[in-house]
Amino acid sequence: MQYPQNSQNTTTFMDTVTNKKKTTSKKTPKAGKSGYGKEMYLSWYELMLRIRKFEERALMMYGQQKIRGFCHVYIGQEAIAAGLESAIRREDAIVTAYRQHGIALGRGCSTNACMAELFGKETGIVKGKGGSMHFFSAEHRYFGGNGIVGAQIPIGTGIAFAEKYRGTDNLCVTMFGDGAARQGALHESFNMAMSWKIPVLYVVENNGYAMGTSVKRTSNVTELYKLGESYDMPGEPVDGMDPVAVHEAVSRATEHIRAGKGPYLLEMRTYRYKGHSVSDPAKYRTKEEVQEYKERDPIKMIEEAILKEKVATEEDIKAIQEKIKNEIAEAVRFAEESEFPDPSALWEDNYVQKDYPYIMD
Numbered sequence: 001m002q003y004p005q006n007s008q009n010t011t012t013f014m015d016t017v018t019n020k021k022k023t024t025s026k027k028t029p030k031a032g033k034s035g036y037g038k039e040m041y042l043s044w045y046e047l048m049l050r051i052r053k054f055e056e057r058a059l060m061m062y063g064q065q066k067i068r069g070f071c072h073v074y075i076g077q078e079a080i081a082a083g084l085e086s087a088i089r090r091e092d093a094i095v096t097a098y099r100q101h102g103i104a105l106g107r108g109c110s111t112n113a114c115m116a117e118l119f120g121k122e123t124g125i126v127k128g129k130g131g132s133m134h135f136f137s138a139e140h141r142y143f144g145g146n147g148i149v150g151a152q153i154p155i156g157t158g159i160a161f162a163e164k165y166r167g168t169d170n171l172c173v174t175m176f177g178d179g180a181a182r183q184g185a186l187h188e189s190f191n192m193a194m195s196w197k198i199p200v201l202y203v204v205e206n207n208g209y210a211m212g213t214s215v216k217r218t219s220n221v222t223e224l225y226k227l228g229e230s231y232d233m234p235g236e237p238v239d240g241m242d243p244v245a246v247h248e249a250v251s252r253a254t255e256h257i258r259a260g261k262g263p264y265l266l267e268m269r270t271y272r273y274k275g276h277s278v279s280d281p282a283k284y285r286t287k288e289e290v291q292e293y294k295e296r297d298p299i300k301m302i303e304e305a306i307l308k309e310k311v312a313t314e315e316d317i318k319a320i321q322e323k324i325k326n327e328i329a330e331a332v333r334f335a336e337e338s339e340f341p342d343p344s345a346l347w348e349d350n351y352v353q354k355d356y357p358y359i360m361d
Contacts, residue, residue, distance in 0.1 A: 036244070040086060041302065041311050044243040046320045048078035048299045051102035053328045054111060058101065058118055058132075061332065062278050067118045070147075071132045074102035076273040079298035081106035083246025086171060088201075088254060093155050093163075095143040095156040096175035098133035099205075099272075103175065107140040115331035121338035127349070128341045150176060150183030153202075157189040157275070160200035169258050171199040179210025181224050194231040197262035202228070205240065205268050205315060211276045212284045224233065225267035233265055240270030241298050 053071040074081070077099075085106040096103050098128060103113055109125055110163035117124030118132055125135050133263050135145040146152040155272050156174025163170045181185070181204050193200050208215055215222050234256065239245040246268065253264035271293040275282035282290075306312050 021303040024299065031151055036247075038316075041306050042316060042320065043086065044079075045299070045302050045306065045317070046324065047082045047106055048243070048302065049320060049324050050111065050327065051078045051081060051105050052299055053324050054105060054114070054331070055101060057328050057332060058115075059274070059278065061118070066336070067132070068120070069100070069131050071118070071278045072099040072276065073274050073278075074099055074272075075239050076098050076275060076293065076297075077205060077207065077240065077268075077270045078102055079132070079243040079302075080203075080240050080268050080270060082298075083243035083248075084173065084203070084250055086243070087247045087250035089170070091141065091170045092254075093141045093143060093170065093172040094175065095152045095172065096145065097149070097152060097177055097180060098145060098147050099177070100133070100135060100145045103114070104135045104137070104140075104142055104145065107137065107142045109135065109137050109140050109142060110115045111331045112334040113171055114340050115328075116335040119335040119338070120340060121335055122341040122345070123334065123338040127345065129349070130346070144181060147172070149289075150180035150185050152176060153180065153183065153189045154185050156202075157193050157198060157200050160198045164196070164199055169199070171201055171254060171257050171314060173201045173203060175203045175205060177210065178204060178224060179207065179213070180219070181206075181227060182210075183217055186227070190228055190231045190233060193263040194228075194233055194247040199257045199260075200263045201250070201257055202233075202265045203268060204265070205270055207270050207272045208252075209272075209276065209284070212280070212282075214284070225265055228263070228265040233263055235265030237269055240268030241293070241296050241299060242303075243302060304328075313349050 012325060023223060051074055055075045057068060059073060081102045092105060092110075094107060101114060105111065106124070113123065113125040114135065117126060117128060117130060117135060120128045120131060122128050124130070125137055130136065130145065133145055133147045136143060143155065144152065146155065153174055153176055155165050156172045160172035162172070163172065176186075192198065206215065206224050215224075216320045221227060223237065225237050229237045234248060238249040249266055253266055271289060273294060303317060304319065308316065
């Protein structure tokens with residue numbers, strides 16, 4: 001079976017992790033010639049910058065012990081959140097793993113509420129009870145933030161099945177990392193999803209390392225979009241460092257899914273600049289490898305494309321930068337001034353109310 005190939009997205013990431021000849025493109029996206037226009041490009045830039053600055057401040061606050069527990073930042077992977085959101089609907093659901101602050105911000109979750117959650121405050125997105133790994137917002141159709149590796153794969157499949165059961169044309173974007181791709185639950189979910197043509201978009205964020213273990217050391221299948229082949233699930237690799245490539249791939253996939261043809265698998269070939277978590281010095285990678293990907297930084301490249309193609313002006317860029325700077329500063333102030341939850345809150349929110357908006361009768 002032939003799977004769709006995006007010529008600009010093939011063999012860029014895995015060449016590095018498998019020690020093959022490196023062919024990563026450093027070409028600047030053609031902003032003015034893509035047909036997306038100023039509004040789209042500035043929205044991508046703003047969201048990616050919001051995520052980057054949020055995560056950088058989170059690391060700073062962690063160093064000051066204002067954020068505790070586990071913390072996994074999305075720095076380097078911002079293009080996925082940007083291109084994904086512009087290609088799906090707000091009615092669609094998203095479920096993901098614990099490197100998830102950026103996906104929540106992309107859904108439109110409040111910067112203040114997300115920062116307060118990291119601080120463990122009652123004004124947080126889940127009232128300070130979830131911390132870094134467990135954001136949730138039914139209002140934004142965001143179902144986490146899941147701490148158990150791979151647990152979100154069957155959860156997302158079930159959410160998508162609920163949409164099919166109701167007769168909507170909504171779908172569920174189910175995101176997981178390259179480490180979770182080795183979980184047995186993935187194959188059970190893939191089998192069920194293809195058998196029943198469930199409207200689920202599987203997105204594997206392949207940043208090359210499951211904690212500190214490279215992709216090539218976990219399986220002989222290193223091109224992860226091929227994992228769906230035995231189920232006849234279509235899939236393709238995507239340059240996850242480019243929001244344009246992400247947007248176009250997700251658009252193709254969602255069109256396939258909404259047509260009733262069942263699931264689709266996208267392998268986002270991306271890179272995290274920081275360690276697996278704040279406690280990871282990432283000594284299993286070379287400085288040269290990290291620098292290679294920083295040269296293709298998605299925020300830098302989209303800014304260069306905007307200015308080079310005259311999609312927007314330097315004043316537009318500076319206005320967004322100032323807006324994000326003030327927004328993040330306000331989020332930290334809000335989090336610091338908020339109260340910790342009262343101990344009595346332990347007894348609240350333990351059961352789902354019958355009138356919860358997404359519970360079926």
